Amino acid sequence: VGLGTGSTVYYTLRKLGKLIKEGLTIEGVSTSSETTRIAKSFHIPLLNIDDVSVIDITIDGADEVDPDCNGIKGGGGALLYEKIIAHFSQKNIWVVDSSKIVDTLGKFPLPVEIVPFGYRQTIQILEEKKFNPQLRLSKDNQTPFVTDSDNYIVDLYLNRIEEPVKLAQKLNLIPGIIENGLFINTVDTVISGDGQTRIIEREL
Amino acid sequence: VGLGTGSTVYYTLRKLGKLIKEGLTIEGVSTSSETTRIAKSFHIPLLNIDDVSVIDITIDGADEVDPDCNGIKGGGGALLYEKIIAHFSQKNIWVVDSSKIVDTLGKFPLPVEIVPFGYRQTIQILEEKKFNPQLRLSKDNQTPFVTDSDNYIVDLYLNRIEEPVKLAQKLNLIPGIIENGLFINTVDTVISGDGQTRIIEREL
Numbered sequence: 193v194g195l196g197t198g199s200t201v202y203y204t205l206r207k208l209g210k211l212i213k214e215g216l217t218i219e220g221v222s223t224s225s226e227t228t229r230i231a232k233s234f235h236i237p238l239l240n241i242d243d244v245s246v247i248d249i250t251i252d253g254a255d256e257v258d259p260d261c262n263g264i265k266g267g268g269g270a271l272l273y274e275k276i277i278a279h280f281s282q283k284n285i286w287v288v289d290s291s292k293i294v295d296t297l298g299k300f301p302l303p304v305e306i307v308p309f310g311y312r313q314t315i316q317i318l319e320e321k322k323f324n325p326q327l328r329l330s331k332d333n334q335t336p337f338v339t340d341s342d343n344y345i346v347d348l349y350l351n352r353i354e355e356p357v358k359l360a361q362k363l364n365l366i367p368g369i370i371e372n373g374l375f376i377n378t379v380d381t382v383i384s385g386d387g388q389t390r391i392i393e394r395e396l
Numbered sequence: 397v398g399l400g401t402g403s404t405v406y407y408t409l410r411k412l413g414k415l416i417k418e419g420l421t422i423e424g425v426s427t428s429s430e431t432t433r434i435a436k437s438f439h440i441p442l443l444n445i446d447d448v449s450v451i452d453i454t455i456d457g458a459d460e461v462d463p464d465c466n467g468i469k470g471g472g473g474a475l476l477y478e479k480i481i482a483h484f485s486q487k488n489i490w491v492v493d494s495s496k497i498v499d500t501l502g503k504f505p506l507p508v509e510i511v512p513f514g515y516r517q518t519i520q521i522l523e524e525k526k527f528n529p530q531l532r533l534s535k536d537n538q539t540p541f542v543t544d545s546d547n548y549i550v551d552l553y554l555n556r557i558e559e560p561v562k563l564a565q566k567l568n569l570i571p572g573i574i575e576n577g578l579f580i581n582t583v584d585t586v587i588s589g590d591g592q593t594r595i596i597e598r599e600l
Binding site: 281361 | 398443445446476477479480481482483484514515517518521536544546564568572574
């Protein structure tokens with residue numbers, strides 16, 4: 193089971209820990225140092241991604257989801273590992289609160305993971321392309337936020353993403369960009385909570 | 397001046413060092429730790445990429461070049477930084493020996509820089525797509541070769557690349573892949589040496 197990262201995933205991990213105590217047998221693959229720490233505290237057995245040949249299902253959260261089950265992730269800064277795990281999972285489920293569901297993606301700033309080497313130039317290129325980039329800072333507000341793989345994150349204030357597929361392609365072709373937070377044709381089921389549960393399935 | 401990496405670039409650096417001694421004023425931006433070391437030995441002044449606002453010209457080598465000035469780089473493992481620098485340069489020149497010029501790219505295995513996290517899965521995905529991937533090993537032949545940005549390199553034995561633009565897009569959309577060694581619509585002039593000098597200009 194792939195284990196996502198973020199505030200909503202915390203509840204999934206807590207529940208999984210409880211189920212394991214009651215006899216459920218699963219092994220998790222973590223998408224971040226944060227999730228590894230929390231999963232361990234709930235006694236969820238973890239495997240290294242390189243030691244599994246298949247991931248049956250991944251449960252994660254998202255920052256924004258559209259009606260086609262496409263979404264934006266990376267608010268927590270773990271998008272690269274989350275995307276690698278998701279890409280490798282047989283099935284992907286997102287659990288979100290209903291405020292995350294939107295008609296069109298883009299109000300949430302799109303996180304993009306970039307190489308530290310030449311990051312100012314990469315940001316300059318993103319500016320020239322009118323992507324409104326902003327380098328994410330760490331808690332001290334002075335140094336760049338550093339991801340689990342020692343890269344930086346730039347948030348793109350786009351407001352409205354009309355063509356997510358094209359945008360993802362365009363972004364990934366910029367050499368300094370490692371990955372972007374657009375998850376397209378990846379997630380099979382979105383479960384949206386608070387009060388009334390709503391389930392959105394991706395049409396295949 | 398962007399300074400590439402590789403055995404042919406060595407001669408460029410040596411010549412630049414000589415010209416600087418004779419009064420030429422340039423400042424270099426290095427694409428690798430190897431080039432930084434050699435450039436310093438020739439007393440070429442170096443700037444950090446983040447401290448330059450523009451790179452006028454970059455001189456580099458290549459592993460394979462086609463008649464459209466597209467090519468494959470990364471035999472030396474510096475493709476990511478080379479591609480970032482090239483993307484940011486006003487003009488790009490490659491100096492190669494004539495054996496590097498081919499009709500169709502692909503005989504030279506295409507290097508791809510990948511994230512260490514989940515690298516086995518990324519290689520598995522590349523295998524499923526019939527890209528014939530092989531993880532590059534370091535000199536000890538036991539541990540993976542590690543790039544200047546602490547990633548791994550996979551060489552794709554493709555033999556013949558019919559559609560380099562499409563392939564580059566496809567590869568960069570795989571989450572574990574950071575960059576590929578295809579340099580398309582990047583280089584303006586290719587100078588091929590040994591004996592007779594031949595110059596290929598990219599048609600704009």
